Amino acid sequence: xxxxxxxxxxxxxxxxxxxxxxxxxxxxxxxxxxxxxxxxxxxxxxxxxxxxxxxxxxxxxxxxxxxxxxxxxxxxxxxxxxxxxxxxxxxxxxxxxxxxxxxxxxxxxxxxxxxxxxxxxxxxxxxxxxxxxxxxxxxxxxxxxxxxxxxxxxxxxxxxxxxxxxxxxxxxxxxxxxxxxxxxxxxxxxxxxxxxxxxxxxxxxxxxxxxxxxxxxxxxxxxxxxxxxxxxxxxxxxxxxxxxxxxxxxxxx
Numbered sequence: 001x002x003x004x005x006x007x008x009x010x011x012x013x014x015x016x017x018x019x020x021x022x023x024x025x026x027x028x029x030x031x032x033x034x035x036x037x038x039x040x041x042x043x044x045x046x047x048x049x050x051x052x053x054x055x056x057x058x059x060x061x062x063x064x065x066x067x068x069x070x071x072x073x074x075x076x077x078x079x080x081x082x083x084x085x086x087x088x089x090x091x092x093x094x095x096x097x098x099x100x101x102x103x104x105x106x107x108x109x110x111x112x113x114x115x116x117x118x119x120x121x122x123x124x125x126x127x128x129x130x131x132x133x134x135x136x137x138x139x140x141x142x143x144x145x146x147x148x149x150x151x152x153x154x155x156x157x158x159x160x161x162x163x164x165x166x167x168x169x170x171x172x173x174x175x176x177x178x179x180x181x182x183x184x185x186x187x188x189x190x191x192x193x194x195x196x197x198x199x200x201x202x203x204x205x206x207x208x209x210x211x212x213x214x215x216x217x218x219x220x221x222x223x224x225x226x227x228x229x230x231x232x233x234x235x236x237x238x239x240x241x242x243x244x245x246x247x248x249x250x251x252x253x
Contacts, residue, residue, distance in 0.1 A: 022099065023053030026062070026126040028135040031106065036141040037120075039113045039181045042073060043140060047124045049094075050102040057128040060094040064107055064124045069115035069142075075107040087112075097128070113181070117144045146227065147180030148187070155234070167241035170197070174220075177230025187222040189233055197237035205233030 031044040047064065051057050066072060066089070072082045075090045082088030090107050097103060111120070121137040154164070155171040164170045174191060178184050193201055193216045203209035206220030220233040 020055035020099070021053050022051045022055045022057035022097070022128065022131065024057055024060070024097070024126050024128060024131045024133050025050045025052060026124055026133050026135045028064075028122075028124045028138055030138045030140060036143055037111050038143050038145060039111050039115050042108060042110050043070070044106055044108040045122070045124075045138065047105040047107070047135070048102055049097065049105070049126050051097045051099055054099055056099055057097045057131070058095065060097050060126065060128040062092045062094070062105060062124065062126045064090045064122070066090065066107075066109055067120060067122045069112045069120055070109040070122060071112050073108040073110055075105070077105065078107075085110075111142060115142050117142055117182070144182030144227070145180050146178050146182045146184035146225070148184060148225070149177045149179045149230075150189075151175050152191070164239060166239050166244035169236055169238050171234055171236040173232050173234050175230070175232045176222075176225075178225045178227050181227055183227055184225040185223065187225050189220040189222070191218050191235060192216055193218055193235060193237060196240050196243060198240045199238060201235045201237035203233070203235055205231060209233075 027048050029046050031046045034041075034043070037043055045064070047062065049060065049062055066082070066087045068087050071085050071087055072090065073084060075081055075092075077092060078090050079093050080089070080091045082090070092105055094103060118141070119139040120142050121139050123137045124135045126133050152172060152174050155173050156164075172191065174189055176187075176189060189206065195216065200211060200213070201218060203211060203218055203220065207223050208221045210219045212219075218235050
């Protein structure tokens with residue numbers, strides 16, 4: 001029998017490994033302890049880009065397209081940003097991101113006054129070559145809360161002060177305004193009228209008014225007070241004429 005013939009050249013597969021490839025990932029979280037936000041409040045996001053592959057990534061671009069309800073404040077190291085106070089895209093570039101390495105970025109924005117109540121989403125993206133990854137959105141809850149500002153004065157010339165004689169009618173003015181970002185509903189304004197005011201006071205303003213002669217509390221009901229809206233309610237009554245004699249007895253004329 002003839003001896004086996006050995007073919008020329010090796011039939012084994014090549015021993016060299018293919019070129020190592022990068023494997024990019026990106027996460028985005030909210031920095032700080034704040035769990036909910038109102039219009040005008042500032043939020044800072046932390047962005048981490050990671051290369052979990054065996055090869056280096058080059059010409060890495062990270063971008064964050066801010067929601068129209070997020071207005072740019074700052075982004076350290078960014079290569080391009082919108083104008084402060086505007087929405088738009090924030091972008092960073094890295095010449096390279098080596099294998100098993102990561103890079104941390106941050107962007108700060110202000111919640112726009114127009115932001116609706118509810119969850120506000122915003123993601124970040126990283127690209128390098130054929131790789132294109134988008135983070136999950138760290139949704140932030142937006143609350144639009146009312147805030148009622150209030151002041152009271154006696155109707156009259158505020159510059160010189162108001163002096164009202166016994167027996168005359170005095171008018172208390174109660175100014176109110178919703179300086180918050182959300183509408184207020186079922187608003188009730190109350191004022192305790194001093195016993196020196198006799199009879200039933202005249203109440204003006206609000207949607208409805210009521211008077212409790214036992215507690216001497218005047219009430220005004222306002223069904224809805226929109227954000228930024230305000231007005232005035234008033235209570236008028238006669239000062240007890242008998243006070244004049246008491247004042248004269250004390251030497252006041």
